[in-house]
Amino acid sequence: EAGVAQSPRYKIIEKRQSVAFWCNPISGHATLYWYQQILGQGPKLLIQFQNNGVVDDSQLPKDRFSAERLKGVDSTLKIQPAKLEDSAVYLCASSLAQGAWETQYFGPGTRLLVL
């Protein structure tokens, strides 16, 4: 079974530029998550989708971050404009559904450096 795919794996941009990350979840997984992991910290949820609808985006900085999941499969996360503090690893995860017992499967992450 193929895992969660993410691209690119690394990205370096200058502040105020824009950047986009792509995620392809495990086939059949209805729930998709984007996390931000700053160095030395645990991952923090940015947004959760159930199919193509947003379930939780309470911690997404909506003035600069946006995400979409068209057709309930692939998803993109965009930052526009980027700030220095956005330097982090952006992780995508997916699960079959939303239940408390569900296992989340994580991709390898995209490492973003904002200069």
Place this chain on the structure above:
Amino acid sequence: DAKTTQPNSMESNEEEPVHLPCNHSTISGTDYIHWYRQLPSQGPEYVIHGLTSNVNNRMASLAIAEDRKSSTLILHRATLRDAAVYYCIPRETGNQFYFGTGTSLTVIP
């Protein structure tokens, strides 16, 4: 969301058992207790989860206290590949995963 307390770091000798503790005294009755680990430069990976009873799988065992206010992840024979950050995460349906800072496990050859 239930808050957790884990040691910042632990060490273990290779091929010896490791007991990783987690305190989650504010856990609700419907929170599942999940454990994930994150190897260097990788995304987190699932280890084990349970609700009330102790659980075993090929990777580890999970011992849950009778009052559910704490749990212990047991790696029966630590290998160098088990060196990682281990996260204990209570989760209720409708709530998000809260990872915290976890326990960094060092395995000594």
